[in-house]
Amino acid sequence: MRCVLLSDTLDLRALFGTALAAVADRVEIVDHPAEHPEEVRLALGWNPPPDAFARYPNLAAICSIGAGADNLLACPGLPEPVAVVRVVDPDQARAMSHFVLWHLIGHQRRFSAYAENQRAGRWQRLGQRAAAEVPVGILGYGRIGRQVAADIAALGFPVAAWSRSPGADEPGIARHHGTDGLAALLARTEVLVNLLPLTPETTGLLDAARLRRLRPGAFLIHVGRGPQLVEADLLATLDDGTLAGAALDVFAREPLDAGHPFWRHPRIAVTPHEACDASDAAVAAAVAATAEALAAGRPIPHAVDRMRGY
Ligand code: NDP
Numbered sequence: 363m364r365c366v367l368l369s370d371t372l373d374l375r376a377l378f379g380t381a382l383a384a385v386a387d388r389v390e391i392v393d394h395p396a397e398h399p400e401e402v403r404l405a406l407g408w409n410p411p412p413d414a415f416a417r418y419p420n421l422a423a424i425c426s427i428g429a430g431a432d433n434l435l436a437c438p439g440l441p442e443p444v445a446v447v448r449v450v451d452p453d454q455a456r457a458m459s460h461f462v463l464w465h466l467i468g469h470q471r472r473f474s475a476y477a478e479n480q481r482a483g484r485w486q487r488l489g490q491r492a493a494a495e496v497p498v499g500i501l502g503y504g505r506i507g508r509q510v511a512a513d514i515a516a517l518g519f520p521v522a523a524w525s526r527s528p529g530a531d532e533p534g535i536a537r538h539h540g541t542d543g544l545a546a547l548l549a550r551t552e553v554l555v556n557l558l559p560l561t562p563e564t565t566g567l568l569d570a571a572r573l574r575r576l577r578p579g580a581f582l583i584h585v586g587r588g589p590q591l592v593e594a595d596l597l598a599t600l601d602d603g604t605l606a607g608a609a610l611d612v613f614a615r616e617p618l619d620a621g622h623p624f625w626r627h628p629r630i631a632v633t634p635h636e637a638c639d640a641s642d643a644a645v646a647a648a649v650a651a652t653a654e655a656l657a658a659g660r661p662i663p664h665a666v667d668r669m670r671g672y
Pocket of ligand 1: 428429430431458501502503504505506507508524525526527528540557558559560561563564585586587611612635636637638639672
């Protein structure tokens, strides 16, 4: 099946060409604008060009290059019947877990205070807190949130997780859902991990009112999507002492502007949206699985629910 590469911002052939060559028995990769556009039923995309969808009248599915599909769902010209497919990669979930653990343990064991003391040449024992004394709240209990929650719980941190739909508590993990569930989770949480997909409901969710419900001296690990955090409110809650610090991997505008106050804030750690990538092989496997499903007329694995937005 022919698969057209659609991106205004990335060279998808350079990024994924080698991995896609491994699935060439099922997928023929073509560049945009492709000849015989009516034969194209599949695309791999990230920031697709605005004219792309009008050109391919028989497009049936477009695959994302990552776990989130918000970038594709936001495309104005995306026709209603086109399936949007995201990548589900267990290795990516594990990599996210490592990233979150780094920041969680850094907060619990006060690594940044020791780094500051070292710069000042100061020998000072700051004391230790057990993992059991640091409750963690995870927003989003999906493919990645579950892996992160399980790994954190296994290290002895009390974990609560929030999702849209209800679910029974699991060993070491309290489940919450809905508005009341969010309030309950925030009230018991010292380290808040945001792993929600970007939807109209999650946009602006992390505002001052909600951050102020956290335990005093809380720490935010923000790895979902930038627009979920009201950036000015983060600065305000750091300044008023509600938050002890924050690790930010995603931003309202990426790349982060050179003059943005986050860069130089002493209690903010910035990383460039690189908490964890889906592997090239996982992206190619998703394209191949979508091609196979389309050819066989079967449901497409990991197609997002376009009404729900994830
Ligand atoms: P999933 O779709 O598997 O899980 C999403 C979770 O969020 C589900 O538990 C879902 O609830 C919950 N959720 C969605 N909307 C709401 C809502 N309104 N209220 C409460 N809960 C809600 O996604 P993944 O775990 O695979 O990925 C999560 C996100 O992580 C991605 O969408 C992406 O934004 C981000 N990400 C960031 C990366 C980075 O490098 N920074 C890398 C990879 C992902 P329910 O279970 O009830 O459906």
